[in-house]
Amino acid sequence: MSVTAAIYGFAGTEITPEEKAFFRDADPWGFVLFARNIDRPRQVARLAGSLRDMMGRDVPILIDQEGGRVQRLKPPTWRKAPAARRFGELYEREPELGIEAVRLNHEMLAHELITLGIDVDAAPCCDLVVEGADAVIGDRAFSPDPQTVGMLALAALEGLHRQGVAGIVKHIPGHGRADADSHFELPVVREEHGLLSETDFAPFRAVAGAEMAMTAHVVYADIDEEHCATLSREVISNVIRTEIGFDGLLMSDDLSMKALRGTIRQRGEGALKAGCDMLLHCNGDMKEMIEVAHAAVRLDGKAAERAQKAGAARGRPAGLDLEDARRRLDAYFREAGLEALAG
Template sequence: MSVSAAIYGLSGPELDANEKAFFRDAAPWGFILFARNVESPKQLARLCVALRDAVGRDAPVFIDQEGGRVQRLKPPTWRQAPPAGEFGALYARDREAGLEAVRLNHRLIAHELRASGIDADCAPCLDLQIDGADAIIGDRSYGTDPDVIAALGRAAMDGLHAGGVASVIKHIPGHGRADADSHLALPRVDTPRETLEATDFAPFRALNDAPMAMTAHVVYADIDPDDPATLSSEMIASVIRGSIGYDGLVMTDDLSMKALSGTLSSRAERALGAGCDMVLHCNGVRREMIELADIIPTLSGDPLRRADAAAAVRRTPETFDAKAGLARLEELMSAVS
């Protein structure tokens, strides 16, 4: 069965007939959900079944469930998970407690996602927290120390994988220094490469065995002064595949973000031509997805190998007592409340 190198969003909480027909024909590798797609646990579970039925296979279903400000499954129906910055604060007090708390939190996230049929999470965020940078990252980061971010990111990834949820590290090779929100404008980082290699890029290098990574729509001027990482063959070959040593699946951040210019099809062609394995389109606008479907290739070669390896992470979850896990997490986090 041929599968296209795309992950698509959808418009609402139910899959309508036109969307179902489009997904059947376009055969995207996976889907991504947002708050507009979520009403209740039962509705969400039905939607995940309908998406997989539309393509006739066990397609990965993604969501952004970091905790803090970036959490698509929200209270009061779902638990409010702490932001990454709180785990960084706990780690500063007690290293082992911080690691245990992060792993437990992400094991709980995996438990919550799997209960509704979601099996891939766009987390953890491995970006540094940088004074003076745009606030888009902020407390989504575990802190300012690359070694701490790597340690906590590893614990988060382990928690998700233990729960049968595939992780996506982001935003490779590092969004923390960005001077703008890439949803709204194209950020530029003028920091020398030598500094970036030792700081921003370091957590990604430490977790270069992650199954998936999402690119940063950021220009790193000392390496490629013209194109953001998503569209830059120099950034992908020299930094992401090169100095970081990442051989997992590289997906774009959302192609519809304002950091990128040109038509959607040209953005996709440039991203794939630069070395991305997979394009991500999130807003659920069908005419835009139709435009993309006309030019996105089927998965083959290394991209297919990487996609298959990432999908295999969605194994049967390890035995887990969620009630006891939550109680222990709350006990650990009380030290920073």
């Protein structure tokens, strides 16, 4: 069955009649949850079930659950997961422990999600820690070293997959060097293409086999000085698809972010024209979602194949004892002489 190339957020902890009518008509590939949609575990599980019942299929349900500053499932109900940078620090002391800790942490994240019916995590960040850059990425990234980021990102994806959750690598081809927060303004990276290829783009080559990736609303001036990656055919075709070698499902970052200009429909049409497979719209504003629906096309051809493969990456969770996993994760940090995790 062909669905439209869109993923939507919505307003509250339940789907309203207006939203239900819209979603049934718009027929999106998936949905994304935010803190405004979350109250208690039972409510989230009911909500996930109601989304699938409404659409009549096993629709993917996404969430941003990186840990650190970016986690929609929050304490005290849910575990306070550590920021990615802490795992990079562990890796710098004890590489094997760092890799195993990342894998285990993402198993735990996935286990927490899959029990609620959430089966796609918008993680890991494959961006670099870059001194002097805007703080929007910061400790959401594992390391300033491209090889380290690539290795830890692979471990993160493995951990998610072990518990039946598909991951989304972000923000391709690299947001860590950006000079602004794309939620509020358009960042511009002015370094030469050759340098970016060796540094910022390198971690994404390590995870080029991932099923899904999310674009960066960032201009790489030496490649395309007029368009951010989300809207740049040059960046998507020549950098993301060819130089990096990513052939999975490519979704835009949130179309409502202020880095983008024009109407929401124009943004969506521009992203698809540039080569994105999927449009992401997060804020739940009905007027904007209607515009996205006018831009979103039916998935077919290569985009449909990628979407099918991405959906199939969701699987059956392996067994996991969360309390035992917490103890093991703490032990990895203690063994390396680092402070144990909180939460």
